[in-house]
Structures are given as C-alpha cells and as structure tokens.
Amino acid sequence: MLARSIQSRLPQATLQLTEIPLTVRRDGSGPLHLQLAEQLREGVRDGRLRGGHRLPSTRDLARQLGVSRSVAQSAYDQLHAEGWIEGKTGSGTYVADVVPLEPAQATPRRPKPAPPRPLLTLRPGIPYVEPTADAGWRRAWREVSAQPPARGYEDAAGLPALRTALAEYVARTRGIACGPDNVLVTNGSAHGLRLLLSATRRPGESIAIEDPGYLSAVRAARNHGLPIIDIPVDSDGLRVDLLGPEPAAVYVTPSHQYPLGGRLPVARRNALVEWARRTGATVIEDDYDSEFRYDVAPLPALAQLDLDRVVHLGTMSKMLSPSLRLGWLVASPDTVDLLAAHREDTGDWPSWPVQAAVLAMLREGYLDQLVRRGRRRYAERCAQVVDQLSPYGEVLGRDAGLHVTLILPAHLNDRTIAAAAEAAGVKVAPLSDYRRSTPGPPGLVIGYATPTTPNLQKALTLLTKVLATS
Ligand SMILES: Cc1ncc(COP(=O)(O)O)c(C=O)c1O
Structure with a gap:
C-alpha cells in the first residue's frame, strides 16, 4: 500500500546500475548480499537514491551483477527489514521515504598531555597491591x-x-x-x-x-x-x-x-x-x-x-x-x-x-591472611612515616589505617606546600581540601600504603625536604 502511494506520488524510472555503480567483491570483503545492501544504503544516505525510486527486480539485479538471485533477494530482505526499502516482490521495490542521518563517527579524544614525569604518591586511598598474583x-x-x-x-x-x-x-x-x-x-x-x-x-x-x-x-x-x-x-x-x-x-x-x-x-x-x-x-x-x-x-x-x-x-x-x-x-x-x-x-x-x-x-x-600481612606492613610503614614527619608538626591517626595527618604550624599554607611537593615529584593531599565550614589548622593527609618500600622512602625524603624549607 505504502509503496504504491509513494509510487503514485513520485513516479520514477527504475534505477539504472549506472546511477549507483553496484559492485560485488569476492575477496573476503564480506557476504555478497551485505555488500550490496550497504551500497544501496549509502546511495540513500548521499541522496543518489530518493524516496519512491524504483529498484530493479531481484532477477535483473542478479543478472546484471553476475550473482545468484538469492543474493539479490537477501540484500533486499535486509534493507526491507531495516526500513530502507518498501514494496513486495512482484509489485516493485521502492526506496522508502526516509531522511537519512549520517551515522555517528567515533571521535577520538584529544590525547591528554603526558605528565612531565611519574610522580611518587603519598595520597591516601589506595592500599599496597602485590605486583604478582599470590x-x-x-x-x-x-x-x-x-x-x-x-x-x-x-x-x-x-x-x-x-x-x-x-x-x-x-x-x-x-x-x-x-x-x-x-x-x-x-x-x-x-x-x-x-x-x-x-x-x-x-x-x-x-x-x-x-x-x-x-x-x-x-x-x-x-x-x-x-x-x-x-x-x-x-x-x-x-x-x-x-x-x-x-x-x-x-x-x-x-x-x-x-x-x-x-x-x-x-x-x-x-x-x-x-x-x-x-x-x-x-x-x-x-x-x-x-x-x-x-x-x-x-x-x-x-x-x-x-x-x-x-x-x-x-x-x-x-x-x-x-x-x-x-x-x-x-x-x-x-x-x-x-x-x-x-x-x-x-x-x-x-x-x-x-x-x-x-x-x-x-x-x-x-x-x-591479607589483613595479617597488611597489618604488619602498614604498622612498620606508619612508624617510619611518624618518625620522619614528627619534626614538622603533630602527626595524627598514627594507630590505625593507611594514612596519617600531619598538622602544620598555623602560618603555613597546606595547598602551597602540596604544590611544592608535587613540583618536587611527590603527591600529597592538603588537609584544607577536606574542610568545609569548620576552620582548623593546615595539614597534609599522607597515605603510606600505595608505594613500594623504596618509593615510600624516596617520597618521604622529597617531602621532608620541602617541609624543611617551608
Ligand atoms: C573514608 C573512606 N571511605 C571509603 C573508602 C573506600 O570506598 P570504596 O569501598 O567505594 O572503594 C575510602 C577510600 O579511599 C575512604 O577513604
């Protein structure tokens, strides 16, 4: 019905294969009927085929392309199922009245600039994860x-x-x-x-x-x-x-x-x-x-x-x-x-x-077992951190967890110190970032779990140098 109404609205000549030069490749480019279907779809997308355009019969299409009739029929079945063409075998096949939209293209994100060099991290949050599966x-x-x-x-x-x-x-x-x-x-x-x-x-x-x-x-x-x-x-x-x-x-x-x-x-x-x-x-x-x-x-x-x-x-x-x-x-x-x-x-x-x-x-x-292992490792690290940071302020939270908080003298700005530490190659979290409306002294929240043992010491050495000059 619909095909007939399009046909009467837009009487068109049957598509000549010169208008859409259809080809099939037998070089592993995929099933022949899908190759045909894609070329016809592309014709609708780029405007060469318009609503009401009559397509050749499957017999003619097959003959002209040198493929079996079932290939041509499968191509039409596919396009029919997707809604690109209308009509029944015998009464003519027509391009449906669709306004084609360009399919979305994958848009690669602009690559993020690489950090100048890998930073050691003393930010809290991530535990030590064994480098090999135990x-x-x-x-x-x-x-x-x-x-x-x-x-x-x-x-x-x-x-x-x-x-x-x-x-x-x-x-x-x-x-x-x-x-x-x-x-x-x-x-x-x-x-x-x-x-x-x-x-x-x-x-x-x-x-x-x-x-x-x-x-x-x-x-x-x-x-x-x-x-x-x-x-x-x-x-x-x-x-x-x-x-x-x-x-x-x-x-x-x-x-x-x-x-x-x-x-x-x-x-x-x-x-x-x-x-x-x-x-x-x-x-x-x-x-x-x-x-x-x-x-x-x-x-x-x-x-x-x-x-x-x-x-x-x-x-x-x-x-x-x-x-x-x-x-x-x-x-x-x-x-x-x-x-x-x-x-x-x-x-x-x-x-x-x-x-x-x-x-x-x-x-x-x-x-x-993990908890026992972690407790031993983190207790040692906690003692190491407390030992090295105590000269620079009061170390809170030293009896538990995977981080401590170093309370700094009131005249210091913890964000400035965290920025200086980052410039020196070590990331720490300023306590001010965790505060909302309740004022309090500056500080650094220092996680000691994540790095390897040598990196923890390197990070502490860098951080204490920054603290000593702040
Ligand atoms: C206070 C607090 N709660 C919870 C979590 C862990 O959250 P999740 O279980 O979603 O990883 C963290 C991790 O950093 C934390 O610091």
Missing part, C-alpha cells in the same frame, strides 16, 4: 573458573552464600550480631552510600557529615540534593554533642575518622545511637579501614549497638584492592530488602564472578 588469589579464581556461569540475574541483595559468609565475617571481626538477611553485597562503600541515599532519602532532607570529612560522601549527598550540615570533628572524632534535631542521617567514620584519624569513644558512640533513636535519624557508619589497627585489637563497630538505626558499610578496597569494586552493607532486614528491591530496577549489583571469588577468599581464610 597463591590465595589464584586459588580463588581457579575455583570460580571451574564453575559454569550462574544461570540468571542472581539475587539483587548478593549471592546468598556470600551474604552468609560476610555475616559471619563481620560478626567475628567487627562484633556485629547479624545474619545473611542483614547483609547486602555492594560495589564498595561509596556505592553502598549512594544506593542508600537513592533508595531512602527524600530531597530536602538533610544529612550531617564530619567536617573535615570524606569528599566522596560529601559529593554523594550533594548529588542527591541533600543539604549538608557540617559537624566539627576533634581528636576523638565526630562532635556528637553538636548534632541537632534536623538531620535525617549522619555519615560518620567512628573507627578511624577520615581524615584526622580519631576513634569515637564509647560514650560518644552511645550518645550517637541514643540521638538517632530519639530523632529517628539513620547513622551511616563507614568502616573503610578498621581492619588495620596497630595499638589494640580492631574496635567493635558502631553497628553492633543498633542495626535498626545504624547502617554499616564495609569494603574490600583497603584489604585487597579497590579495583574489585566489592563491599558490603549491614543493616536491618527491612532496609536490606528495600535496597535490594531498588536494585532490581537499576541492575547495579556486583557481578557473579567477583562475588564468587570473594566468597572463595573468605572460605579459604585468604582475607584474614
């Missing part, structure tokens, strides 16, 4: 590779066996009495936080965040349109006494305040949970590096006090590598169900092989 890592992946892929989408809350293993792990290492229904497997703490905000918070509600605090948490709150209430931090962590009735949630790093390094003492923990019970707020506990404590055993998690009010975020990022993108969220079963239902829509849960590998690592005791 036996525990290989064993876990061998175990995964021996299994066929999971059949479906799997459980949006995470693999049931992994949730059970993680519940046992956080009960044993963090003192949280919980079961698999309390655990949701995440793509890391940052993802867990964002998921929680997307699924539970309403625009206009506010969130209290430590100041200075974790920039990624600040960005997450901003992206979700949540006004942020800055809560000052002292050497014991969050000033719980300064929390008012307004926030619907508070983000806190009780085991190792990020970045100043304090740990929330039991009286403040109790006060925080009581505040949450009174106001109905949610406490978001980011437990990002609590495995690494050098003075005493890891402190119990805040979530052990109340899983209805506290949501606990854990991660593999510091124990093994952030590249795994795997973490866990521990909360009430209702919260876990709500988040899992949210994820049913977004589909953003960790892939089955990664979950299966982490399950194998937990079962084999590999994670415990």
Whole structure:
C-alpha cells in the first residue's frame, strides 16, 4: 500500500546500475548480499537514491551483477527489514521515504598531555597491591573458573552464600550480631552510600557529615540534593554533642575518622545511637579501614549497638584492592530488602564472578591472611612515616589505617606546600581540601600504603625536604 502511494506520488524510472555503480567483491570483503545492501544504503544516505525510486527486480539485479538471485533477494530482505526499502516482490521495490542521518563517527579524544614525569604518591586511598598474583588469589579464581556461569540475574541483595559468609565475617571481626538477611553485597562503600541515599532519602532532607570529612560522601549527598550540615570533628572524632534535631542521617567514620584519624569513644558512640533513636535519624557508619589497627585489637563497630538505626558499610578496597569494586552493607532486614528491591530496577549489583571469588577468599581464610600481612606492613610503614614527619608538626591517626595527618604550624599554607611537593615529584593531599565550614589548622593527609618500600622512602625524603624549607 505504502509503496504504491509513494509510487503514485513520485513516479520514477527504475534505477539504472549506472546511477549507483553496484559492485560485488569476492575477496573476503564480506557476504555478497551485505555488500550490496550497504551500497544501496549509502546511495540513500548521499541522496543518489530518493524516496519512491524504483529498484530493479531481484532477477535483473542478479543478472546484471553476475550473482545468484538469492543474493539479490537477501540484500533486499535486509534493507526491507531495516526500513530502507518498501514494496513486495512482484509489485516493485521502492526506496522508502526516509531522511537519512549520517551515522555517528567515533571521535577520538584529544590525547591528554603526558605528565612531565611519574610522580611518587603519598595520597591516601589506595592500599599496597602485590605486583604478582599470590597463591590465595589464584586459588580463588581457579575455583570460580571451574564453575559454569550462574544461570540468571542472581539475587539483587548478593549471592546468598556470600551474604552468609560476610555475616559471619563481620560478626567475628567487627562484633556485629547479624545474619545473611542483614547483609547486602555492594560495589564498595561509596556505592553502598549512594544506593542508600537513592533508595531512602527524600530531597530536602538533610544529612550531617564530619567536617573535615570524606569528599566522596560529601559529593554523594550533594548529588542527591541533600543539604549538608557540617559537624566539627576533634581528636576523638565526630562532635556528637553538636548534632541537632534536623538531620535525617549522619555519615560518620567512628573507627578511624577520615581524615584526622580519631576513634569515637564509647560514650560518644552511645550518645550517637541514643540521638538517632530519639530523632529517628539513620547513622551511616563507614568502616573503610578498621581492619588495620596497630595499638589494640580492631574496635567493635558502631553497628553492633543498633542495626535498626545504624547502617554499616564495609569494603574490600583497603584489604585487597579497590579495583574489585566489592563491599558490603549491614543493616536491618527491612532496609536490606528495600535496597535490594531498588536494585532490581537499576541492575547495579556486583557481578557473579567477583562475588564468587570473594566468597572463595573468605572460605579459604585468604582475607584474614591479607589483613595479617597488611597489618604488619602498614604498622612498620606508619612508624617510619611518624618518625620522619614528627619534626614538622603533630602527626595524627598514627594507630590505625593507611594514612596519617600531619598538622602544620598555623602560618603555613597546606595547598602551597602540596604544590611544592608535587613540583618536587611527590603527591600529597592538603588537609584544607577536606574542610568545609569548620576552620582548623593546615595539614597534609599522607597515605603510606600505595608505594613500594623504596618509593615510600624516596617520597618521604622529597617531602621532608620541602617541609624543611617551608
Ligand atoms: C573514608 C573512606 N571511605 C571509603 C573508602 C573506600 O570506598 P570504596 O569501598 O567505594 O572503594 C575510602 C577510600 O579511599 C575512604 O577513604
């Protein structure tokens, strides 16, 4: 019908092959019918073929090109299926009335200028990652590779066996009495936080965040349109006494305040949970590096006090590598169900092989081994850093984690010092970058985990030279 109406609107002569010089190559350039189809498509795109233009019959086309009729028919079938041509065999085939759009071209990004020379890094965040795969890592992946892929989408809350293993792990290492229904497997703490905000918070509600605090948490709150209430931090962590009735949630790093390094003492923990019970707020506990404590055993998690009010975020990022993108969220079963239902829509849960590998690592005791190894390595490095930086200021957070904060004399500008360190070849993070409205002394946040042992010393030598002349 449509073909006939185009035909009556635009009576056209049948395409002569001289107008579109069709050719077929038998040199491995691809199936003949697809070669033909592409040349006809190109004719429509560049305007040589217009809506209503009659195409030769498949018999004529085949004869003229010296191909079988089924090749010509397949080319027309292809173009017909895509909507470039209309009409039925027998009543004529016509070019459809389409306005061709140029297909998108891959546009290469302009290459970024190469950094002048590789910088040593003392920025916090990334653990030391072994340069070669060790036996525990290989064993876990061998175990995964021996299994066929999971059949479906799997459980949006995470693999049931992994949730059970993680519940046992956080009960044993963090003192949280919980079961698999309390655990949701995440793509890391940052993802867990964002998921929680997307699924539970309403625009206009506010969130209290430590100041200075974790920039990624600040960005997450901003992206979700949540006004942020800055809560000052002292050497014991969050000033719980300064929390008012307004926030619907508070983000806190009780085991190792990020970045100043304090740990929330039991009286403040109790006060925080009581505040949450009174106001109905949610406490978001980011437990990002609590495995690494050098003075005493890891402190119990805040979530052990109340899983209805506290949501606990854990991660593999510091124990093994952030590249795994795997973490866990521990909360009430209702919260876990709500988040899992949210994820049913977004589909953003960790892939089955990664979950299966982490399950194998937990079962084999590999994670415990990594923590023991890391604790020894980082304790030594922490002592080395404290030793070399102490002459330049007060070193905070020296008992735990993978970074310390060097508090500098008040007259110094930490951003200027970080820039001078970078010019000397070493990257450090100025404390001012983590501050929002609460003033405080300048400082440098120094991660000591990432470099190799010789590079750590080189970086410290460069940094102390900069500090000595500042
Ligand atoms: C305070 C804090 N929380 C969490 C993380 C880890 O986040 P993720 O698990 O998303 O890698 C980091 C890493 O640098 C961090 O510093």
